[in-house]
Amino acid sequence: MYNRLLVALDGSEVSEVILPYARSFAKTLKIPVELLHVVDPDHFLHSVFAHHGRYYDIMTAEKKRSIDYLSKIATSFSDSASVDCSVETGNPAEVIVDRAASHAGILIAMTTHGRSGTKRWLLGGIAEKVLRAATNPLLLARSTEETKIRDRVVLKTLLVPLDGSGLAETVLPHVAALAKKMNLEVVLVRVHLMPGVVYPTGYNAPDWQRLNEDIRKEANGYLQQKTQQLQREGLERVSSLLLEGNAAEKIIDLARERAPSLIAMCSHGESGVGRGVLGIVTDRIVRHSGDPVLIIRATTNSPRSAS
Numbered sequence: 428m429y430n431r432l433l434v435a436l437d438g439s440e441v442s443e444v445i446l447p448y449a450r451s452f453a454k455t456l457k458i459p460v461e462l463l464h465v466v467d468p469d470h471f472l473h474s475v476f477a478h479h480g481r482y483y484d485i486m487t488a489e490k491k492r493s494i495d496y497l498s499k500i501a502t503s504f505s506d507s508a509s510v511d512c513s514v515e516t517g518n519p520a521e522v523i524v525d526r527a528a529s530h531a532g533i534l535i536a537m538t539t540h541g542r543s544g545t546k547r548w549l550l551g552g553i554a555e556k557v558l559r560a561a562t563n564p565l566l567l568a569r570s571t572e573e574t575k576i577r578d579r580v581v582l583k584t585l586l587v588p589l590d591g592s593g594l595a596e597t598v599l600p601h602v603a604a605l606a607k608k609m610n611l612e613v614v615l616v617r618v619h620l621m622p623g624v625v626y627p628t629g630y631n632a633p634d635w636q637r638l639n640e641d642i643r644k645e646a647n648g649y650l651q652q653k654t655q656q657l658q659r660e661g662l663e664r665v666s667s668l669l670l671e672g673n674a675a676e677k678i679i680d681l682a683r684e685r686a687p688s689l690i691a692m693c694s695h696g697e698s699g700v701g702r703g704v705l706g707i708v709t710d711r712i713v714r715h716s717g718d719p720v721l722i723i724r725a726t727t728n729s730p731r732s733a734s
Contacts, residue, residue: 428532428604428608429452429456430532431459432452432461432533433527433563434446434449434536435465435536435553436462436464437465437519438496445536445567446500446503447578447579448566448568448719450503450578451580458509460504460510461511461512461526462500463523464513465514465517465519466486467519468486468517490516493514494512494514500512513526519553523535523561524556531562534563535565536565536568539568539713539714540553554567558713564723565722565724566721567719567720567722568719569713581687582688582689583612584689585602585688585689586678586689587599587613587690587691587692588616588617588692589615589616589649594693595693597723598723603661605689605721606657606664607662611664612664613665613666614665614667614681615654617668618669618672618674619670620671650668653667654667674708675711678690678708679712682716683717686717689718689719689720689721690718690721691720692721693706693709693722693724694706694724
């Protein structure tokens with residue numbers, strides 16, 4: 428489980444969208460927090476040239492402003508004494524990833540785009556790089572025009588998309604631990620999409636109705652098995668749901684219906700497109716979900732959960 432929360436902020440209100448969730452995790456899990464701001468020297472090159480190379484003075488002043496900013500944010504946590512403030516210099520994504528890599532128990536928390544964000548619906552460059560490079564768990568909240576900064580969010584439901592693969596099931600130990608400590612209802616979700624194929628005249632097409640029934644039967648059996656597995660681990664409020672359609676859209680809609688929800692999933696499962704690249708479904712959910720997403724990095728060496 429997590430023993431520290433690393434919250435990346437860039438000084439913008441947009442980046443602070445993650446804070447209500449960070450406060451909730453810190454308070455409920457009773458873990459210390461590190462607020463991190465990374466000063467990117469490239470952003471200050473024009474100032475250095477304008478002030479005849481006074482690089483040291485400019486960077487010193489920026490670091491002081493950043494510490495003051497983080498110190499103010501720290502007071503918004505219920506246990507401000509357990510909140511550290513850090514300001515580093517370098518490439519933001521690299522610093523965040525390296526900082527978290529010092530211990531596997533660190534949970535990174537950040538908004539999907541901050542000052543470096545591009546357009547609505549798109550990940551900011553820094554968040555996307557962290558998402559693709561970090562081996563630590565990552566909590567992401569997407570900023571929208573409707574987002575309102577709140578003190579703390581009390582989550583109710585933990586939605587867990589599964590695709591039947593052992594890699595996707597890597598998230599289950601995290602789910603079990605979080606559900607117990609945060610008193611969350613767990614809903615295991617599997618979405619299937621029947622292919623639409625047109626066959627030439629006279630060709631014996633498959634019995635689509637029977638094929639659909641077989642797929643549903645297999646999927647329901649799988650979900651029931653995983654539900655029972657979590658129940659054996661001490662979770663009482665566990666249910667499953669089988670949906671048909673576009674996986675990302677269905678999961679996003681379900682999270683919206685059961686808000687405030689947390690979606691927990693692996694960075695890739697059967698739908699993955701290669702090591703280091705986000706799975707298609709995960710990628711779309713992160714980009715479009717209005718609810719926070721907990722991403723667990725799955726690799727080909729990840730242990731399969733017990734059946």
